[in-house]
Amino acid sequence: MVMATAEQIKMLIQSHFDKNDDRFKTVVLQLAAYEAKQGHTSLARDIRTLIDKSKSSNAKVIPFNKDLGEMIASSVSENRLSELVVKDDIKARVERILKEFWQQDKLKKHGMNNRRKILLAGPPGTGKTMTASVLAGELHLPLCTIMVDKLVTKFMGETSAKLRQIFETIAETQAVYLFDEFDAIGSERSMDNDVGEMRRVLNSFLQFIEKDQSLSVIVAATNNLRLLDQALFRRFDDVLNYGLPGEVEIERLINNRLNAFIDNKLRMKEVVKKCMSLSHAEIARACDDAIKEAILNDKETVNEKLLTLMIAERNSVYLRGE
Ligand SMILES: Nc1ncnc2c1ncn2[C@@H]1O[C@H](COP(=O)(O)OP(=O)(O)O)[C@@H](O)[C@H]1O
Ligand SMILES: [Mg+2]
DSSP states (O other), rough: OOOHHHHHHHHHHHHHHHOOOOHHHHHHHHHHHHHHHTOHHHHHHHHHHHHHHHGGGOOOOOOOHHHHOOOEEEEEEOOGGGGGOOOOHHHHHHHHHHHHHTTTHHHTTTTTOOOOEEEESSSSSSSHHHHHHHHHHHHTTEEEEHHHHHHHHHTTTHHHHHHHHHHHHHSSSOEEEEETGGGGSSSSHHHHHHHHHHHHHOHHHHOOHOOOSSSSEEEEEOOGGGGGGGGHHHHHHHHOOOOOOHHHHHHHHHHHHHGGGGGGGGOOHHHHHTTTTTOOHHHHHHHHOOOHHHHHTTTTOHHHHHHHHHHHHOOOOHHOOO
């Protein structure tokens, strides 16, 4: 049934004063449908576009109280999946997380839950933190990063109590929660070699993860999978193993990063070969360094020589760091 427009205008006004965004959007969509029926298709499309755009406004920086603010940093992510350069299998896994999230109601009707407890493992600079940010960006959810380091050093001794507080927040406020480099929870530096306490904290973390039935997405990232117990894996809905980029990914990364700055005489295969032991982050950095150098020298493009130089610089940093 198509409602009279006068009624809809009244409902819009009422929704505004009730601060009822959902009802407001429902009425706006009814309006769009009404206009479409009248043959005003471009108006209908414009209205729907406005609603689609406003979806991203779900993602707001969450003003945590002082206590939590010391442990969780909240931000809004604009990262998109298209920016993430990973092997096809990882990309497919990330897409599946998104797909299941969007269609969680459909799954729940059949007693299934969308996968939302995710473990990301792999060497530094391969896109784990970025993946959490992409999930937040694509899902239009705030990104909340738990400062694991602080949790285990500053709050040593009360870590379990703090974890409980964090998981209460996860249940109360829907967002993507990132426990970045969370292996610090179980690490030696955290507990002054008190192995017993260390295990207790790690276990309570795992139990909190297991018990969680929230609508949030929980991402745990680690550079150090070997430190972690096998028993850990089954607490997560999915484990994604990140690795250094292969030839295909390196080429894609350089093209993405240099973008308009790429010199078309640059022999890509030669450049790619020189990147074979570098991480995504290091290659991105070499590209950025080359772009900056080009700009400062009033060059419009990055040529092969300049890029190769910056890659060599990354390679030497990498070797020294071994
Ligand atoms: N897979 C990737 N695709 C595109 N850019 C990447 C990727 N991995 C890393 N980067 C770049 O390097 C930066 C640091 O990577 P990050 O996600 O922090 O790595 P990690 O968390 O695995 O150590 C990112 O912000 C991004 O600019
Ligand atoms: Mg990281």
